Amino acid sequence: MDPNYQAPLTPPPLPTAPQKQSHKKRTIFISVIVAIFVFIIASTAVVYYLSAIKKDPVVQQQVDSLTQQANLLPEDLKAAITKGLGITPREYLKQSIVADELSNEAKKAESEAPDTFGGAYIDSNGKSVMNFTDMDAAKKYSSAIEKKQVGLNSKRLAENNALTQKWLDSLSAAQRSAITSIDVNSKDNTIQVNILDTPAGKSISKPANLSSNLFKWWPTTGTTTPSPTNPSPTTPAPEAIPADPSTGSASDPANSGVLAGDGYFANVTYQGKKTTLGCSLGFSATGPNGQVVAFTSGHCKEESDKYKGGALFLESKPTEEIGNFGISKYTAPDDYAVITLNSKYAALYKDAGIRTKKSPLYITGTTSPVQGAPACKAGRTSGWTCGRITSASTTFIGAAAYANGTYPRISGFGIDTCARPGDSGGPFVTGTKAVGIGARVMTVRGNCGDKNASQTGGAAYPIETALKQLPGYKLNIR
Template sequence: MRRTFARRAAVLGSAAVLLFGPAAAIAQAEPAPVQTTDLPAELVEALQRDLQISPERFLDDATRSQELARFAETAREKFEAVFAGVWLDQAGTPTVGLTEGDQFDEARDAAVDEGFTVVETDRSEDALNDKLEALNDWLETQPPAVADVIRGIAVDVVNNDVVVRADNVAGIELPDFLRDVRVLFAPAELTPEPALDLRPVAGIAAPDALFGGDAYASLGAGEGLRCSLGFNAEDGSGNPVNITAGHCDPNRAQAGTQWASEVYQLVGDALGQRLGTFEKTSLDNHDYGLIRPSAEAAGRFENNGVRVPAAAPLPITGTADPIVGTPVCKSGLRTGYSCGVVTSTGQSIEIGHRVLRDGFATNLCALQGDSGGTLVVGTLALGISSASNVGQYGFCEVAGVVSGLLGESPELFATPINVILDENPGLKIRTW
């Protein structure tokens, strides 16, 4: 039997080219007031270069996106018959989709009272999910030659329809009731860089603090990988951990045991201090790993910073849920800061031989080595880098040209930080 992709409330969307909608949940904590001076120069430069927006707009959009997330959480229950999703448009306008029905006027008034713009749609979110399930039921009846090409299905909230993700978009023949459905390329796993050539070097001093986006190497089961640290956090007992990508652990089956993969700081092309081991690794459904620092390195993780290597850190003040159209920036050891927008949320998609669920996508370029790095909106933690459709290229400039010739654009797929926190009671992002 084919794996099932559809879930109620699985949604996609598009800002600029494709807009998808949210699977919103209340953020972990209300963010502390922040100023544009809290943003490091490298991040401000990336915002201007990649999005042509000011740091003020970046912070404002982060705030408005979470207001939309909270509204959507309530509207899905209170206005179920007419609610059709939320997103930020290209100008940063917070937008609520509503379809005709008995609750339309009440829902519209509630959205307008919050300062949101209302767009009328043909279908409610429930109707879109029904169409999603119909597509999934059809997929279950298909032979492998057809079904194996399809890697994911989701709801496109802004375009008020369903979207299919596939390896070969030219080879898809959909049934008549899905003739108008758009077919998009599926991303591949963001492969960590091999690191078997690395060896510890005596005399390399250990700097004080390690931040999200800094480089590390993981060694285990005869393999070695280069990746980027994710968000610094604390477990339920108040002990430091770092949240990174699960596929950065080369010995996943032994996480949390005496044979767990070891983690080292990367200093250029050499191994620095041994930082700890993988305590927990998740790959199916949600891609994340928890690094447990050693006693000697624990103090280096007791901060709330995110940065590009060797630069000033961005202070993380809370967590956020992905909302389509929201400006987002990622940090990683290979490509540093780059900024784009959230293009989809609530995705279930096949990556290799596993299905990742509840993820979101962005129009960002990420390459080998960026795996496990951080994605932020404003000063809020958003997600962990997991998969990319251009990870195999050496430079983002090359990736952009080649993907454009294939009719694609760079795309980075991520695991939402709030999904990880919900799966690990007591785990919380450091905000101090």
């Protein structure tokens, strides 16, 4: 090797920093492209979803405006929802929509599959449920509704109900007086007999041919009040709560005129003494000839006639006559009446909503009762109260307190909403839809506002059933 040879210098490595910068720029560029792509896809989906909502009024109601609707509910109704149901006003409206949809599906199933359909209800979690004896028949109904297999279809339940009614006739008068109602219990797929735990009630035993029935005894400790339509010989006329000209109805009459839930009364004679018989005005309606009427309970007219009542007066203005009873039915299984209003009050009542402390609650339609659905009522005695429908089909017996022990068996729906004598005839709503007419308080301890107030149940007459019997009559809705 040449001693003068010098190895060439090793060239320095190429700088790597520019490579890292280039890779970083490339990564950022790709990320931006991906983000733009995702944004475009997401935006398209949102636009499509909003478009679908606009096209579907039900979805729009549930998604876009449910909270807004809840906020617009009257404050006293919202307070009653929270107190009586333990849920928010928004949840009340949501459950009411679910119940309305379930009632429509149940009507279809009852008509299309009477041999397999076994009732419907809202469970304790707010889920809608339909019962079927054959699950294949259940497949054609809404997938949003849970289906359960049961042993009894609607026909069998009706047969068991008829057998229970026949058994009731075989009891002594004292035992019959202890039975408040006979319910179709869709949740348990059975007939439920509700009995007071009085000595007469405790003497009742379940017969062998009704072994599948559910017998339930209700406590009666403390002070009890008879059913509003059942006077005892030593008490004032049924529903007889003296009108108070200084205060009017239980609901604060802040808005003028006359509204559903207001009190009305007839001057009657009971045991030789002058007194008043008071009930509550129900939903506003228009008859076939354009006449404006107010729905109320048939037993209110029955008792008015019984005690020689005549013209009807508004409780908040006790010297002003508002009209007279028109069509009325108070024979098994019905309990409804209409009040034909005079010209002055007809004009005021045509667009009437339901009394609240501020703006009225206006009705948006009708619906059928569903077991487990929320329901609220307005009445002249206890104002707004809320609860649950305990049975969509009940025969309320009412602990007969008539002197002769007879009492018409009225078909309606069971309700645990607190009500008091005088609330009869008032409106029941599920959501903002009319569902029933106040009909019966079974047994009450205390007032609705009392901490320990309780009752063994109550009942209302379905408004849709009344309308079916009155061709040409329509509720005035908004």
